Amino acid sequence: MKHPSLEASSKPMTDLLQTIIEKAMARLKLQGESERDEFKDPNSQFYQNPEKYALYKYSYFPCFSCKKPYFGGERACEAEREFNMKDLICPNCCGDGKDNCKRHGTEYIEYKCKYCCKTAVWFCWGNTHFCEPCHNKAGTLPNVPKDQLPKCDCNRQHPPNGEEHCLGCSMCFADNF
Numbered sequence: 001m002k003h004p005s006l007e008a009s010s011k012p013m014t015d016l017l018q019t020i021i022e023k024a025m026a027r028l029k030l031q032g033e034s035e036r037d038e039f040k041d042p043n044s045q046f047y048q049n050p051e052k053y054a055l056y057k058y059s060y061f062p063c064f065s066c067k068k069p070y071f072g073g074e075r076a077c078e079a080e081r082e083f084n085m086k087d088l089i090c091p092n093c094c095g096d097g098k099d100n101c102k103r104h105g106t107e108y109i110e111y112k113c114k115y116c117c118k119t120a121v122w123f124c125w126g127n128t129h130f131c132e133p134c135h136n137k138a139g140t141l142p143n144v145p146k147d148q149l150p151k152c153d154c155n156r157q158h159p160p161n162g163e164e165h166c167l168g169c170s171m172c173f174a175d176n177f
Contacts, residue, residue: 024054072126
């Protein structure tokens with residue numbers, strides 16, 4: 001719905017939507033999905049509409065601290081998941097200083113899987129990093145007590161399994177290896 005008398009009151013929401021669309025489209029491009037066949041198929045719900053696809057595929061959450069939207073993973077990972085808004089903290093607000101490299105920015109930042117010592121490859125629910133095997137058990141792992149999670153076997157300093165931890169910049173790590 002659009003009308004000049006509503007413009008002032010709807011502007012914050014319109015601006016928020018535009019910010020999320022820009023972030024989702026940048027992620028679509030980053031993941032090499034900006035030229036999908038669905039965008040060229042007249043029978044597809046996403047025909048000539050990559051924005052609709054990006055909004056369908058990705059989740060963005062409002063950070064509890066700064067209120068700005070941030071990427072929270074793929075929407076498919078949200079199934080049957082309840083969120084505590086206080087747990088939704090963006091990387092800029094929850095970082096421990098390792099999540100922004102002075103040389104490489106945030107491009108090569110890696111996280112430890114929350115539930116074991118492997119490097120995370122998934123980010124789901126707006127607050128949880130997973131390795132592939134733990135992501136496959138995401139429906140049960142959040143209910144496992146911390147003392148029953150796998151013991152550390154990585155020889156790196158980090159909080160106990162069951163807590164989020166940023167490993168730092170993989171490019172800097174590779175340079176120093």
